């Protein structure tokens with residue numbers, strides 16, 4: 001629709017898989033590895049590294065035929081958000097070069113600190129394309145509804161034609177239920193943010209009770225985090241033992257392997273968005289730590 005075989009796309013890595021596989025099926029794609037930035041020299045447990053998309057890396061990867069930059073904030077899997085000033089700088093750069101920004105905003109609305117919430121790209125950039133869904137920040141995946149917003153009406157018309165080819169209309173009940181949810185948007189987001197805050201605090205408490213096992217910085221937003229296992233045996237073994245012995249599923253970093261850039265080792269993605277099931281998972285994880293990593297207990 002937007003991309004042709006001779007175009008070029010930039011995508012941060014690691015990512016939600018289709019962020020790279022869809023453009024890769026059309027044209028060349030360069031991966032921009034997210035950097036883990038250490039803010040204290042000691043990289044102490046109290047101040048583990050945070051993730052950043054480095055704008056200098058991005059500028060260095062640009063080519064004359066770069067047509068699109070694909071973003072996703074809050075980010076799956078790291079939970080990172082770009083600082084507001086970086087996003088403004090990126091928009092100015094893209095405007096000067098005529099580059100589109102596709103912005104996957106499915107987790108927008110569940111930032112732990114709402115001051116970190118980024119604007120929708122479609123509101124601030126004429127070549128911005130925002131993707132939203134009911135399934136993530138609003139917690140209603142069963143409705144299977146989402147949307148694209150853009151100021152580029154020509155592009156929207158192409159999207160509409162394509163949508164009509166795939167299916168002519170959405171499920172009526174899903175649309176009605178989505179409207180009810182969107183009218184209660186503030187309440188739903190506050191509820192989901194509260195669940196996230198609670199789960200992040202529970203995870204933090206567990207990890208504080210077993211220092212030296214996992215390096216963790218709370219996500220800035222979204223329903224997932226990407227901590228690093230630094231205990232014995234490595235992250236892949238840790239995840240395997242946890243599912244096999246205690247029935248808790250985490251996604252080891254091998255799941256996030258990318259075709260376009262190296263991905264971090266020994267991390268795991270943990271889902272924190274659901275209520276009772278995450279709390280049960282964290283309780284099982286605590287028992288697992290007590291059984292297998294007792295020497296790390298405080």
Ligand SMILES: Cc1ncc(COP(=O)(O)O)c(C=O)c1O
Nearest residue numbers: 016072076104106133135141146
């Ligand atoms: C970043 C991101 N974008 C898009 C999607 C797809 O969302 P949906 O389940 O509404 O199709 C997901 C699902 O995990 C996601 O994590």
